[in-house]
Amino acid sequence: MPEGEKDAFWISQNAELRLTATPVLYHCEPIWSWKADSLPDFAIWGMLEGSGQLRRNGKPFSLAPGICFLFEPGEEIEAEQDLADPLSLFVIRFQILDTDANELSSNDIQTPGQPVHVSSGRILEPIAQLALAWDAENEIEKQLQDHSLRMLLLLMADASRTVFDERIARVSSLIDSDLGRKWTIEELARESSLSPSQFSRVFSKQYGESPIQNLIHRRMNAAKQLVLETDFSIDEISHRVGYENHAFFQRQFLKHIGFDPESLRRNRAL
Structure with missing residues (x-):
């Protein structure tokens, strides 16, 4: 990793993570599709069930249970599901701050250019549920959410060592x-x-x-x-x-x- 760049493992161990929106679990309706011309924040998408297709800055990828993406601000994303196999997925949006509490940009972070597969949706789901059970007024739930987000980043860092084929x-x-x-x-x-x-x-x-x-x-x-x-x-x-x-x-x-x-x-x- 080039000097100065920070990968998912570094983020999970050292960075401060701040949610920019409430984590969301989608059980997609048959007509579901999604498009963003420029993502506003860093985001993790995790696939729990179903299948579909996603284009990341124009490059196509298949969606299946266990597939995760770590997106950067400014990326262009389009996604749709297979009508016969609807998607369930979670989305977590957040900012990344360094050890001096300075917000990091996509230029400072080394994110996987390929999706990573973290074993299966069955492993992702309980971690996602911890991230989703978040109440800004409940300190324990905030800590659970933070730990679950870091666990996801650790899983992605480990899985990214395997080349997506x-x-x-x-x-x-x-x-x-x-x-x-x-x-x-x-x-x-x-x-x-x-x-x-x-x-x-x-x-x-x-x-x-x-x-x-x-x-x-x-x-x-x-x-x-x-x-x-x-x-x-x-x-x-x-x-x-x-x-x-x-x-x-x-x-x-x-x-x-x-x-x-x-x-x-x-x-x-x-």
Whole structure:
């Protein structure tokens, strides 16, 4: 790192962080999209669920659970979600001050030019909840918020050591486009122009879990959405997300979602 520049690790350990807006959690409606010609502050965006696309100063990136961005003031951002897989994401806007309480600009900070993947949305969510539970009048909640923001920056600093591979991101989008397909490691490896062993290694490093486990989690999240938002039969939902064995689908759903599909549907209006 060039002398004088400060990265996410330095910020997490040394800087004073001041919120410029209340942290927000978005459960995006189908028509959601977002555009800013010039961001006013530093911001962390973290993806918890869903998929979509984002353009950062004109450069495209895929969105998936666990993907995080650290944006600088002045950046141009456009984002939209996949209609069949709506996004849930959190946004935290803040200023960064150095040890002498001087506000730092984007010229002073070395932010990752690529998105980073911090394992999965399941790890991000509890940290995000701490950041979101912020009351300016409550000193304990302010401290929790500060610690959670620093934890996010630490996770991003660690994850940024792994190069974000767009080949793997493209395969990720391909999987989302057809969750019911019987994907094999060999097929996915061909799509990424890697050998099966290389593909599995790079995918696991980028997404924090093996391709098979990641596919199961995506299928279960998609099934949960279909249970809650459609009137499809449970059998039809099972087939749509790639399960021919209804009993096995029920067991997987209960294991990953915490409810069986019928119970979740009965309680969806509560």
